[in-house]
Amino acid sequence: MNVTQLFGITAAALVGLGVYGLIVNPQPLRKVLAFNLIGNGVFLACAVIAHRGAAAGMSGDPVPQALLITAIVVSFAASALAVGLMLRRFAQTGTNSLAAPDEAAPGEARTHAEAR
Amino acid sequence: MISAISVGIGILLLALALWTVVVRDTFAAVAGFIPYGLLLTLAWLVLRAVDVALTEAAIGAGLTGALLIRAASRLHPTEAAAQAETPGLGTRVVAGVAAAAVAVVIAVCLLRLPDPAPTLAPEVARHIEATGVGNPITAVLLSFRAIDTLLEAIVLLFGVVGVWSLAPDRCWGGRPGLAQAVGPNDILVYLARVLPPIGVVIGIYIFWAGADHPGGKFQGATVIAAMWLLVMMSGLRDAPPVNRRWLRVVLVLGPAVFIALGLLGAVMAGAFLAYPDGWAKLWIIVIEAALLPSLAVTLVLLMVGPPQRPEVSP
Numbered sequence: 001m002n003v004t005q006l007f008g009i010t011a012a013a014l015v016g017l018g019v020y021g022l023i024v025n026p027q028p029l030r031k032v033l034a035f036n037l038i039g040n041g042v043f044l045a046c047a048v049i050a051h052r053g054a055a056a057g058m059s060g061d062p063v064p065q066a067l068l069i070t071a072i073v074v075s076f077a078a079s080a081l082a083v084g085l086m087l088r089r090f091a092q093t094g095t096n097s098l099a100a101p102d103e104a105a106p107g108e109a110r111t112h113a114e115a116r
Numbered sequence: 117m118i119s120a121i122s123v124g125i126g127i128l129l130l131a132l133a134l135w136t137v138v139v140r141d142t143f144a145a146v147a148g149f150i151p152y153g154l155l156l157t158l159a160w161l162v163l164r165a166v167d168v169a170l171t172e173a174a175i176g177a178g179l180t181g182a183l184l185i186r187a188a189s190r191l192h193p194t195e196a197a198a199q200a201e202t203p204g205l206g207t208r209v210v211a212g213v214a215a216a217a218v219a220v221v222i223a224v225c226l227l228r229l230p231d232p233a234p235t236l237a238p239e240v241a242r243h244i245e246a247t248g249v250g251n252p253i254t255a256v257l258l259s260f261r262a263i264d265t266l267l268e269a270i271v272l273l274f275g276v277v278g279v280w281s282l283a284p285d286r287c288w289g290g291r292p293g294l295a296q297a298v299g300p301n302d303i304l305v306y307l308a309r310v311l312p313p314i315g316v317v318i319g320i321y322i323f324w325a326g327a328d329h330p331g332g333k334f335q336g337a338t339v340i341a342a343m344w345l346l347v348m349m350s351g352l353r354d355a356p357p358v359n360r361r362w363l364r365v366v367l368v369l370g371p372a373v374f375i376a377l378g379l380l381g382a383v384m385a386g387a388f389l390a391y392p393d394g395w396a397k398l399w400i401i402v403i404e405a406a407l408l409p410s411l412a413v414t415l416v417l418l419m420v421g422p423p424q425r426p427e428v429s430p
Contacts, residue, residue, distance in 0.1 A: 003122055003162060008226030010126045010159070014133055016219025021137035023211035026201035027194075029142055029187055033149060036180065037133055040156060043168075045226055051163040053235030059164035062252035063236045066261060068168045069253070070268045073334055076175050076183075077275035080418035083187040087421065088282040096194040099201055 008048050014041030028096055032082045039075050043068055122162050129155045142195055146184045153177025166330035167253045170322070174338035175415075182345075183419055248397030250328030257332070258400045262389045266378065269371045269407060272414045276367065280358055283422035289359035290423040293348070308350035315343035323408050327397075333404045337411035344416050355420050357427045363413065370410030374403050 014037050021034030046064050053061025090096045132152040136145045153176045160169035203211075240252050240260065247259045257265045283290075299305070316339075323336030347353050356363050377399055378389040385392045391399045 002118055004229075005227060006118060006122055006126050007159060007163060008229075009223050010129060012219045012223035012226060013130050015222055016215040017130070017133045017137050018215075019218050020211050020215035023214070024203060024208050025137070026203070027142050027191075027198040029184065029191055030145060033136055033145060033184060036149070037136065040176070041222075044156070044159065045222065047160060047163045047165050047168060048226060049229065049233070050165060052229060052233035053237055054164070055235045055237040056241035058237045058241065058252055059166075061233075061235045061237050062240050062256050063261065065165050065168055066253045066256035067264070068165065069171045069257065069332075069334055070264055072168070072171045072176050074268055074271055076180050076415075077272050077418055079180055080183055080421075081275055081278045083183055084279045084282045084421050087187060087190055090191055090194065091284075095197070096191050097197060097201065 004048050004052055007044055007051075011041045011044035011048060014038070014044060016041075026098065028086050028098055029083070032079055032086075036075065036079060039071070043071060046071075125155055125158050125162060129159060140199065142198075143185075143188045143192065146181070146188045149184060150177055150181035153181055167251070167326075167332065167335075170330060170335040171338075174335050174342075178342065179338060179415060179419060246393075246396060247391075247400065249400060251326060251330065251332070253330075254326050254332055254400070258403060259391065259396060262374075262378075262403075266371065266374050266389070269374060269410065272411070272418070273367065273371060276414055276417050279418060279422050281422075283358075283424070287423045287426050289357060290426040291357050292355045292417065292420040292423050302350070304346075304350045305352060308346045308352050312343040312347060315339055315346075319343070319412075320408075323404065326404070327401070333408045333411060337408050338415060340408075340412040341415040341419070344412070345419060348416075348420065358417075358423045359427070366409050366413045367417070368410070370403075370407035373406035377403060 018034045018037030018039075018041060021037060022031050025031060025034060046068055047060075050060040050062075050064040050068070053064070055061070086096055129152065132148050132155065135148040136152060139145050139148065153172065157169045157173040157177060160166070160172055237252075240255065243260070244250075244252055244255050247255045249255050249258070319336040319339035321336075322331040322339060323333050324331075326332030326336070348355050381390040381392070381399075382388045
């Protein structure tokens with residue numbers, strides 16, 4: 001087993017863990033976290049591909065590596081927007097649940113809506 | 117051959133990822149995400165992607181970790197209700213099977229990659245002379261795939277617009293985040309007085325070194341953004357109100373200069389974002405120098421969130 005195979009399997013496992021967390025964890029923040037794991041898995045797969053492309057005296061294929069830098073920055077922006085949405089919803093309704101309104105404490109949500 | 121340290125990084129990485137998924141408390145999960153990000157940084161280093169490692173350490177682990185930690189502590193009151201919604205065993209088993217199936221398919225694909233590996237490295241090596249920069253990744257980001265970088269800068273700007281649009285009407289034009297109350301002798305205040313001059317120099321150095329060595333505007337901008345966030349968190353300087361003109365100008369400066377030089381390239385060199393012969397290095401430096409403050413301010417504004425306190429006096 002070489003580095004490429006090791007981190008290839010790690011990347012696949014990260015995506016798997018992320019998919020599991022995305023489905024199972026009820027908290028929206030945990031879903032963002034799980035989505036970041038999926039993203040990291042994809043990035044790691046990309047880095048493995050870049051590593052295999054080492055040629056012409058370069059330590060890796062610079063094109064996927066440059067794309068990775070772009071991707072990491074964009075995924076931060078996406079996470080920030082998701083967190084912003086969550087915090088705004090929490091400030092507005094006092095809840096952060098993704099369950100249908102009649103499932104999760106209907107009285108509570110209504111009181112908060114009236115309070116604003 | 118494979119070194120023990122690589123295996124160790126892989127195992128620890130997966131263990132921490134598992135922790136962030138299965139641990140009951142959200143705050144504990146987010147706390148696990150930060151060492152996870154730092155281990156991922158080591159994984160990039162093992163894969164010899166030093167520029168990516170710098171970005172991951174600064175943005176992936178650092179900024180994203182801080183963002184999620186802050187959100188987890190603010191959302192703590194919803195934690196008990198959310199834990200009651202945890203799905204039953206049946207759902208979890210189905211999710212586990214689905215996740216395992218996805219992982220196996222990806223693993224098989226990654227283990228059966230074509231040999232010899234396709235690569236663009238020789239192409240980059242052949243044309244890097246024309247750009248005048250020595251770091252192939254900077255050459256890709258600012259020359260060969262400049263359109264990607266331009267669109268990324270614009271996506272970040274849209275991110276700020278999106279975050280700002282979440283502001284309640286009465287707070288529009290006000291200051292983002294909550295007012296900080298820290299004692300004047302707090303260690304945070306001390307750090308916020310001592311670290312920023314050093315941090316800003318390091319940020320500019322990382323940016324400048326990026327032309328020929330690992331580094332660049334994203335990593336440099338993140339270090340500068342972190343310094344500004346430190347000053348805000350210590351309460352020494354408040355976050356600026358979002359209706360300030362200078363703030364808006366700095367935000368759009370980078371993308372605007374990028375587009376303007378791109379259009380100039382269309383006139384002088386015959387294609388949008390093409391650089392005239394012999395001018396590539398200067399063009400790249402001007403674009404990067406304009407992007408650096410824009411990116412730093414953008415990252416800070418994404419971190420601190422929408423305006424939440426109405427401005428009292430205009």
